[in-house]
Amino acid sequence: AQSVTQLGSHVSVSEGALVLLRCNYSSSVPPYLFWYVQYPNQGLQLLLKYTTGATLVKGINGFEAEFKKSETSFHLTKPSAHMSDAAEYFCAVPTPGSNDYKLSFGAGTTVTVRA
């Protein structure tokens, strides 16, 4: 079954520094790839999604991710971290099955931003 692996359960960066969150998918190329952000005690908010076409996807809040088939990766980056970026980030792919809206999530990466 398709799954995603997020390397690093916790990332700590200084304000203004690059944020890099890693996500690798397994086996076959998924039809879609998503990054979601979750702030404490809240639901998930879509940061960006890859469907078809351009492999570099730009999302909200200055985040972007690049789909690299050769590396089976979809890493999330932001050039300059802001304090408000402190949150939990999840990479997700559709679960193979009846439709493409049932998602399988990675374990998540907690981002803390140091002043």
Place this chain on the structure above:
Amino acid sequence: GAVVSQHPSWVICKSGTSVKIECRSLDFQATTMFWYRQFPKQSLMLMATSNEGSKATYEQGVEKDKFLINHASLTLSTLTVTSAHPEDSSFYICSAHLGRDRGAGNTIYFGEGSWLTVV
């Protein structure tokens, strides 16, 4: 934009009682909604697929008699935790997608989540 709303945001119930959580799509119709469960510091685990007008489809290991799902209209799905126990305490999140086309890459929207604490 499309919004999915959950109610209540927080609920505390006594062990042995039942509690209902609602998931509403506020400005679009959702024939399918999904219910996830999230334990603290962990990822989301899919519990079931809620299908409007038909029975829910449960993931392996999820007790359908314990987690009753009803999707009576195109904008509302409910999850009822029956005979709740402390181990049912968790964060429950629903999602819905905008659009009927399968595989269209339409955005999936998530509710704000509902914290259930069973004491």
